[in-house]
Amino acid sequence: MWLFCKRKSPCDHIVRGYFGLGDHEHVVHVTSSADFLLHIWARNVETSQGGIQILTPPSQFRGSGSTGPQDGLVLDVPAQTGKDLGCIGAQGGETIDISNAFGARVTVFLTVITADGATVTMTWT
Numbered sequence: 001m002w003l004f005c006k007r008k009s010p011c012d013h014i015v016r017g018y019f020g021l022g023d024h025e026h027v028v029h030v031t032s033s034a035d036f037l038l039h040i041w042a043r044n045v046e047t048s049q050g051g052i053q054i055l056t057p058p059s060q061f062r063g064s065g066s067t068g069p070q071d072g073l074v075l076d077v078p079a080q081t082g083k084d085l086g087c088i089g090a091q092g093g094e095t096i097d098i099s100n101a102f103g104a105r106v107t108v109f110l111t112v113i114t115a116d117g118a119t120v121t122m123t124w125t
Contacts, residue, residue, distance in 0.1 A: 015120040017110040021052065022100035025124040030110060034092040034118035039111040042075075043082035050104020051076040054088060055097040074101045092118070 019025045023045075030038055044050040055070045062071070077083045090096050100106045112120050 013114050013116050013118050013120070015112045015114070015122075017108075017112075017122040019098075019108050019110070019122075019124060020105065021098070021108060022050075022103065022105040023107075027097050027099045028108070028110070028122055028124045029095050029097055030090075030112060030120075030122050031095045032090070032092060032112060032114040032118050032120045034115035035089070036092070036112050036114035036118070036120070037087045037089050038096055039087040039113070040075075040085040040098070041082065041109040041111075042077045042085055043107045044077040044079055044104050045107060046104045047079050048104070049076070049079065049102050050106055051101040052085070052106055052108060053099045053101045055099075056088070056090065057094050070097075076101075077104075077106060 019028050042052055052075055054073045057070060059071050075085050088096065098108060110122065114120060
């Protein structure tokens with residue numbers, strides 16, 4: 001994953017977070033004061049189907065069937081395995097919400113790459 005998402009400059013700011021979704025935390029809210037990329041690695045600790053759900057502000061381009069205040073994506077992680085789920089970008093000030101899907105307990109390792117000097121926050125409920 002890290003090799004394919006190009007960094008803007010050698011002065012990029014990197015922030016990491018580690019959360020137990022569906023076990024300890026329910027939703028993780030990720031934001032930065034500058035544009036950022038959020039890289040996601042997840043492990044489904046269940047013996048059954050599970051994964052994560054990503055919610056973002058509405059995309060700049062949406063099909064006619066896409067309505068509502070947010071865009072959502074569910075990514076499956078096979079039972080008792082870990083998986084690199086890639087990265088998603090956001091503009092400074094936007095929030096990306098990460099939660100578990102299908103009621104599974106999923107551990108996520110999040111890495112934010114943003115501009116040097118930017119403030120990154122990861123809050124959870």
